[in-house]
Structures are given as C-alpha cells and as structure tokens.
Amino acid sequence: MHFKELFDDSPVAFYTCDANGKISYYNRSAAALWGREPVVGEESWCGSLKLCSPDGSPLPKEDSPMARAAKDERLQKPFEIKIELPEGSFRNLLVYPQLKHNEKKEITGSYFTLVDISDRHKDHIKQVTLSAIEQSSDDAIVSKDLDGKITSWNAGAERIFGYTEKEALGKQITMLIPQDRLNEETYIISNIREGKKIDHIETIRLDKSGKEIPISVTVSPLKDASGKIIGASKVARDISDKLQVEEKQAMLSAIVESSDDAIVSKDLNGIIMSWNRGAEQIFGYMEEEVIGKSIKILFPKERLQEEDVIINRVINGKKIDHFETIRRHKSGREIPVSITVSPIKDSHGRIIGASKVARDISAQVESQVAMEKYIKNLEILNSVGKSISEKLDVKGILQRVTDATTDLTGAAYGACFYKNTGEKEGGLRLFTTSEYQLPSGNSVKTSHSRVFESSFIPEEVVRVDDISNHHNKIKKGFPFGISTQNSPIKSYLAVPIISKSGFLIGGLQFGHPAAGAFTEEHELMVMNIAAQAAVSLENSKLFEQVKSLSAKKDEFIALASHELKTPLTTIKGYIQVLSKLKQEGMPQHFLSRSLNQVDKLNTLVEDLLNMSRIEAGQLNFHLEVFDLKEMLHDLIDTFTYSSQTHKVVKDLGNSAAMIEGDKQRIEQAILNLLTNAIKYSPRADAIYVSLEVTENHVRLKVRDEGIGLTEDQKRQLFTRFYRAEDTTGISGLGLGLYLTKQIIDRHRGKIEVTSEYGKGSEFCFTLPMKKLETQNRLYNSNSLR
C-alpha cells in the first residue's frame, strides 16, 4: 500500500468513514488533531472525544455536519466544527468533506480532510471584540484611507455626526470639516504619511445638520501587514460638556474680574496668589505689584495680629464670615472693610491657602456715622430745648443757644443778637458770642452791631457758601460786620429769631473759614433751636415783667408800712402820754387796751413788710450770741402778763442754751408760736413750752390742746397767706408761720409740727447750739452781718 503509507505520513489530517459512518481509516496528523486514536470500524464520524458547533454547543456525532455531508451530495462544502481534546482544551477545525462512490455511482463512504483553524479563530475573536468596542464606544471611531475616503464608521460616529455607517462609508472625511478648517486635514494627512500620531487636538467639526461640534481628535496611522501606511484611524470625542465646564470657569473668572469686591487668594504663608480688579480699586495696588507679596501690606500696624487669627482659622478649615475690620489703601488711607475668608483645598482635600473677599464698607460706615451724628444732634437739640426752657434769664438763654448752635453747625464763630425790651427802635444788640476754631489774632470784628442787624432784616435765613464770591448779590452792609477782604470767614449763616407774634426779636449768625461749611441740615437745626429760643425768650420777658412788678409791689409795701407806722407812732405816743397824766375819771385799762391794739397793728404792718423783704431777699439779720433760755424766761413772763385767757406752763431746764442769731427775729418767731397756740386753743386754759439742750442743738416745743390740724393743713401750714379753712372768727393774715419758718430756716434751724385733729398741735424747732469754747469771744463781738 504505497498510497496508504503516503497518507499515513501526510501533514494534512485525513480520515475516512464507511457507508455506515464507521471510521475506516485515519492518518497520524488526524490523530494528533483529535489528541487520541479512535478504534477503526467502531467509532463513527469523528475521532474526537466530543464534538461541538463553532459557537460551543455540543453536537451528537450522528447529527454532525460530517454525518449530514455523508448523505447529501449538495453538502460537499467545507464547514467548521469545534472539538474538545482529552485534556479539556478546544480546537477549531475546518472540515473538507468528499463522498466516495462505487462504479455504480452509489455512495460507499466519505473522505474528510481536517485543517486546524484555532489561531485564525483567535484573531477573529480579537476583531469581533474590537469591533464591539468600536460599535459601543461613545467616541466616534472612524478610519480613512490616505485619500481621505472613509473606510469605517462606528455607532459613536453615527451618534456624534449624525451620518449612518451606510451614508458615511466611501465619502470624503472633509464632509465633516468646516470650510475654514480644511487645512487641518492637509496637516493631519501629512503627519499620518510620515507615520506620526496626532494627539488630542481640540477643534470643531460639522454634524450632518451642519451644526458645529467641539471635539477632541486623536489620529493614528493605519498600517497593513507589511507596515505600509494605508490610512488613518481617527477617534473623536465630543467635548461640548467639557467646554461647558470651561465656559463656567471663564464665566466665574469674569465675575471675579468684574466684581466690585476685592477677591484675593493667598497661600498659608499669607503670600498673595491672585488679585482681581476689585482689589485693585479698593486697595490701590495693581495685580503685578502684589502677587507674591505678603497680604500684610494691607494691614494697619495695630491689626497685624488679625492675620494670624485668620490663618489659624483657615488652617482648621473654618470660614470667616463678614468680619468687619480696617485695611490700608496703598496711599495709607484706612478703609473699613467687611471680609469673608474661606479655605482653598487642592484635589486631595488639603488646605493650601485661603480666598478672601473684602467689601469696602466705607459707605455703610459713613451712613452709620451719619446716623450716630444725627442721633447726637437730636440729643443736643433735646437738651438745648430743655435747658433753655428752664432758664429764665435772657443772657443765659442766649449764651446756651449760641454755644449749642455753634457746636451743632461746627461753626468757627457764632454770635447772637437780641432786641432788648428796654431799647426802643432797632436796637439789635450783640449779646453773646462763641468762638471756637479761629486761630488767634483772626477774631471776627463784631463791633458794628448795627450792620449785623441787616442780616436779619429780611427775617429769612441767609446761607452763603463763600462770602468773598458774593459781592454782587450782597446789598450794602453785607456781610454784616465781617470784612470780605482778608476775612477769616468764608461760609456764612444767619438765622433770625422770630417771636410767636411774628416780630424779629433777635438773630443767630455763624461763620466758618472753609467755604460751604454750612448745609441745609444745619440751617434746619438752627431754625429749630431759634424757634425754641423765641419761646424761651418770651417766657423770659414775662418773667422779667413779673419780677419788675414784684419789685414794685415790695416798694409799695415798704412805703405803705412806713406811712402806716407814722400815724401809729403819734397814736401810741399820745395814749402813753394820756396814761401818764392819771387824770381823774380816766379808766387806765381802756388806755392799755388801746395801746395793745396799736402794738398788734404795728406787728401786722411789720409782718407784711418782713414778708416782702424775705421775698426780695432783703431781710437782714443782726447776729449775736445769747442764751435762749434766759430770753424765753423774760418773753414768757411778759406774755403771761398780757394774756388773760391762758397760763403758760414752762419747762426750760437748767442748762444754758447758747445760740447765735438775730434776737429780735427769734423772739418774733417764738411769739408767733405762742400767739398761735393761744389763738387756736380757745377752749383750753394753758399752753406748754419746753426747752431741751442736746450736744449740738437746742430744741424748743410749744404745745397746745386746741383744735389741731388735718394732714392737708399740716402740709400747707408754712406757706404764705395760708390759713386753715375752719378758722373763720380767728384773726390773722396767714403770715405768722410763714415768717417763723423763714426765720428758723435762715438760722440753719428746722421747724416741724405734730398734730392730731381735734386734740391739739405741737410746734417744735431746733437751732444749732453755739459751742462753749467760742462763746465768750463771740458773745462780745455783737457781730453785724
């Protein structure tokens, strides 16, 4: 069998099956492919252990393509199968079937030639995978030949550019390129020809609808098996999204640039890394001046420690919100700012610096200052209003008004003119001035008070920003006593003071060396105060009138008392002469009663006069040191003698009661108390007088068992002309206790009353005791005040 030997050693695997499919022959190559040696005449169709279709599904040998090919003339075409080797691996085989016929053309068996295609299959898998990647990629993966004709087109390309694979294949790649970028293709192709790759060019391409699409392209040369460049593969990525991020960034940086706030970043050492236009405007430094410099150039010296605090917070990842502080402009000017500082982190989350947003809050601070000033002005207005309404003297009111308005307007010079009631026509007289900031030797000449008046003749406010520029508008006499030549005054303000009845009663005038120093606000404030001043001045005028009337009254009382005393003197004298004559039939007690009444009348006149003197502050005391006890003994003896109704029960003790005072006045005070005690206890027959001497005081008590006082009466007891309501029938002017209290007060003493209504009253006064050591010296001095 020469033929057989030939087959046995052939590198081509070959085997035969009989008409029943039993393996009738196989060569060594076939056994090698199968990995085993099947038993001839027993195993059917294929010598492998197991048989699968190319996709890996198991195939029974009876239903194998070999079996089918062995029965059908039409199936004599190569087919692919997969076999499993005894050790478990798989092998892909290409099977070439061929039928064996006898002379009668009947099928007697089959020849099968096997070709191992396992390697080819691996390549195929790779290709399939690649193509799957190609198809599923979001990127457009396109290949083209060196003429620019598209040779492949994946799903990504379809999605990005809108063309289907069918539409794109064979077309020129230039259909994707905008007119103005066509030269890019030339450049790409020339690179590709040289075998160079082009990485991530960002450019624009057109989709099917003509819309521009931003893409990032990578182009690589395509080579055939021999290494010859035959085209290019092109991966394009749609970067619209990326561009949006970039746009956002650009927008942000535009915002940063256009912000009025200073936006600055610095590293942890405080070195400035970025500086926007706002920062340039607020701090005055240009970007190139400060980048790389320390942030501390912006700090006022006394606030340098703030930076450490800020950096510490930033290092701890904390933010600083709206911290109000002061920073320095390049010029050194201090700027109030509100700053917000946030940490800057790198991509790993580490803090590498701080961003700082600073807002110039000068305007806010200014408005706050203005508000505070406004409040302060209100307070001044209030206090001025209060204090001038309390004052009743013209000079006091005008000085307060002048000072306050000069202060409020910030004027360097302020003056007040006033029309005194005493003066007739015109008569605006310079009354008060306030001069503050005028340098010495530069005082305003205010002697021409008549010319000042012309300021106020129109009875309107005059406000001039610069008097030296107002020659034409100014009528004769302006600027009212201030020389325009070399005047220390530029700004001028004059506000009239108009009375309620509409008459000009005065005026306020202000000056300042700077032009435009006075504002409408000042004008309003001064007008406000001038209005209040007008009211106060009118009150003051009324007060002056009352005072002058009161003085006239006092004068009248003094005259009246003198006139009343003159006839009293004559009457008293003649009665005394009569009582001395002891003529027959002249009843002595009539004369002594008349004499008593004359004395009483004289006391009343004296009380009236004293009251008027006290009112006028003219009650003079003749001080001497005396023993109150001795005086009381004498006084009570005389008094008891003249009182026919009451007994005076005295308890004066033994100690001397030295006091310093006007003996006559003290006597008068005590007599008033004694007289009252008798007068207001008409049903009693005694009154009680006691004297106590303590270390520093003497205390005298006068008690009665009379009608007593109500609470209300007690309260009003010591007021002038007061008389208890139910005392009709009891004579008096209501001056006694008033004078008594005045006398005791003037001796630095104290008078009190305790009383129970219907049971009686006790009046008690204390006077300071004159010390014994000084007693002798003063006793003889008889000091007159």
Place this chain on the structure above:
Amino acid sequence: MKKIFIVEDDEGIRELVEFLLTTQDYSVQAFPNARTFQKTVKEQVPDLFLLDIMLPDGNGLDLCKDLKESEETSHIPVVLMSAHANVDRLEGANDFIAKPFDVDELLLRIGKQFA
C-alpha cells in the same frame, strides 16, 4: 438847759416829740424839712440832733453824714428815728429809734446821750 434840734416832716409826731422833750426841760426847736434845718444849723448849733430819716426834701442819713463830717458839729450826738425798722448804715449816728416808739424809751435814750 440842753438844746435839741428836731427834724420831722410829720406834724403829729413833730408836735408829740416836741411836747415830750419840753416836759423834760429841754429847749426844742423843730423843723418840718431839711432845707429849713440846714439854714439854721449854719447859724447856731444845739446839744443834740433828733432826725427822721425819710424827709420830703432829703434824707436824715445824709444830714447825719454832713453833720458828722463838719468840724463844727461832728462832736454833737445825733439820734436817728424811722418807721423803717432796719437801717443798714447809720452814718455815724449815736443811736437809732424805731417808730412807733415807746415814749419812756425815747426819753431814756435821749437822756443817755447827755449822761
């Protein structure tokens, strides 16, 4: 006999005082005003002056002052009297008597000036 000049504008008081002093054996000359008094003083001087303060054509205090400043009269006692109880300055007067006065006291205090 001591001679006393009285200046008192009120006729009632003038007569009363004149009467009282006459009973005490004083020689009295009374004047109703300053003018007539001053005219007489230039010619003759008394042993005592009793002067009212409020006068229609002058003031007793001024009269007193002039008398005390004049060489001829400065040694002669002056007693002032007035219905004003408080008189601050007495212009060198030797005494002051408030009106209305006690008759005995008036005589006593004038007598004192000659003691």
